[in-house]
Amino acid sequence: MSELVTGEAVALELRPARLPSRALAVLLDLAVAVAVYITVSIGLVAATASLDEAAQIALSIASFILVLVGAPIAVETLSHGRSLGKMACGLRVVRDDGGPIRFRHALVRGAIGVIEILLTLGVVACVASLVSARGRRLGDVFAGTLVVRERVPTARGGFVPPPPPWLAGRFSGLDLSAVPDGLWLAVRQYLTRMQQLDPQVSWSMAERLAADVAARTGAPAPEGVPPAAYLAAVLQERQAREARRAFSNNGVAHNGVAAGGSVRASAPAGPYAPPGGQPQPIPTPGPYGPPAAQPPVPTNTPPAPPVAPGQEPAGDRPGTGFAPPA
Structure with a gap:
């Protein structure tokens, strides 16, 4: 280049x-x-x-x-x-x-x-x-x-996974004008390659990129939303705005975005809650879940002594209330 x-x-x-x-x-x-x-x-x-x-x-x-x-x-x-x-x-x-x-x-x-x-x-x-x-x-x-x-060969593997369906339209009110193109490029490259990264490394990179995007937009990421899903949803929102701006017809607004890119204000995104219910933990299907839990570390505690047949451990016997004489 x-x-x-x-x-x-x-x-x-x-x-x-x-x-x-x-x-x-x-x-x-x-x-x-x-x-x-x-x-x-x-x-x-x-x-x-x-x-x-x-x-x-x-x-x-x-x-x-x-x-x-x-x-x-x-x-x-x-x-x-x-x-x-x-x-x-x-x-x-x-x-x-x-x-x-x-x-x-x-x-x-x-x-x-x-x-x-x-x-x-x-x-x-x-x-x-x-x-x-x-x-x-x-x-x-x-x-x-x-x-x-002019004709430069493009590399394969540029597919960006779509965000979870329950995040559709959650970030339509964010102001994305302050996010630089370099950060958008970094987010896109991460989303296309996150399946090839170690889960712990992928999670830390997603947290750092999500923090950068949230700092540029002036609104923190919703609680309980995985950072990778947050990045995918925000990137999809930006692409949707660009598409609506490019294909808008004579100033007619589409889905809250008018010609010229003006966005209607909407309620800020908060914790996920189903209609008519209390906030619940957000499901994390697909590649956007947290990193897999590490297996428990074995300890060096010696095993309990064997118990003879017909006997019970002292801690498992029921109390009778009888105390031996002094």
Whole structure:
């Protein structure tokens, strides 16, 4: 990963494209450009057969510049850094701050690319890409651009277990605006990997994350709710708010959340109690229960002496009230 800082001081993690994928994209672009250039050249030869030799040479040079230099610049400018070869390889040209490129960036890359790719058969571009830490050729250095990968393989095992059903809607009144994205990411990563952790370690991590989230929201976690279930319910509430904000239709409120993300106030979440009953211990099904209890530690207490048949231990005999004479 390569960390880029935007003009708003936001850090972006992008994966720069390496030499093999970039070389394949360039070869695909060159194959298309050469095919178009040959077709245009044949058409010009047939159309300019009656012209003199100087006019034919001028037209051939103009077609070379337009097809092999001007066309790639126009394609990258109009597609914001995605030529045909880059689309096929999942690459894109961006600025150093992660933004889309403009005409001047594509012009500098294309002009220098004529020298380091066409005239030197790509030798200069390969050397510069191998030397650069982010795989940039000279055109990228002078234009202030970077070629990044758009299609990044995602790892498996990103499933977040849903919270218990009895926690549905319990945290609709929490103010989640103060929780940073880094903490949300830590909560999500914990929930996706908590099944792989030791129960004691998982429980302590859940308690620490739940305390951080509760401190950011300004409301303590409800009593009796396991910390992992609390984190899963709060994360689900955040995802539901984002989905309602994204798919809200003309300001119509859905389930207490209006367009724009405003949340209706609701009663604070308290201890779990069934309708019409007294508060009871909250069930903890699934992976959100407390860590398993440790087995009792054996002691070194000597066993009691054996009792002869027909006799009872002194402590088990019933009292008769008789006391022997002094």
